[in-house]
Amino acid sequence: MDVHLIRHPKTVAPGGTCYGSLDLEPDPKHLAADAARLAPAIPAGARFLCSPQRRARALAEALAGGTVATDDRLVEMNFGAWEGRQWGDLPRDEIDAWAQDIGGYTPPGGESVEAMAARVLDGWHSIEIENTPLVIVSHGGPLRLIAAHVTGSTPAKSMAFEIQWGNRALIWHNPGRTVLAGWNLR
Numbered sequence: 001m002d003v004h005l006i007r008h009p010k011t012v013a014p015g016g017t018c019y020g021s022l023d024l025e026p027d028p029k030h031l032a033a034d035a036a037r038l039a040p041a042i043p044a045g046a047r048f049l050c051s052p053q054r055r056a057r058a059l060a061e062a063l064a065g066g067t068v069a070t071d072d073r074l075v076e077m078n079f080g081a082w083e084g085r086q087w088g089d090l091p092r093d094e095i096d097a098w099a100q101d102i103g104g105y106t107p108p109g110g111e112s113v114e115a116m117a118a119r120v121l122d123g124w125h126s127i128e129i130e131n132t133p134l135v136i137v138s139h140g141g142p143l144r145l146i147a148a149h150v151t152g153s154t155p156a157k158s159m160a161f162e163i164q165w166g167n168r169a170l171i172w173h174n175p176g177r178t179v180l181a182g183w184n185l186r
Helices: 028-041 054-064 091-102 113-125 140-150 156-159
Strands: 002-006 049-050 134-138 168-174 177-181
Touching: 002 054, 002 140, 028 091, 049 054, 049 168, 054 134, 113 140, 134 140, 140 156, 140 168
Parallel strands: 002 134, 049 134
Antiparallel strands: 002 168, 168 177
């Protein structure tokens, strides 16, 4: 089964804004451009699954030509008290604590990368393997975790995958072998 992993388009949030669980609209210009660029790569008859957040769902629906299935487990990390604030305005000691323990640190009122990984990978493992290609449209965090998982890496090291807005990677599942192509390691 081929799985197309696609990150949502750039949002309407000002640059430098911390957002994860905030349900932001995609930037209309980026949504249209990403959908037009990605559409030729989507196989006819593909199944779609996406985060219910508007920025992911809008791109999935544009690519599918209609309503798509959503899964709450594909939502971006909840940054708690950091949500909607500028990264540069966050307390330095909290950012340093996160940098010291990327996987285990929990932003105030939020969730850790490890907690997000448990949720995302629960969703990943629940996907039925079929011969029909699958398109997953989600967020940088969940997609990095899936990429780390299929390549044998850890949740804490998932940030090494560079995933730009509106970009796609492909996972090929063959008996006894899984390959990820399309995203670079930092």
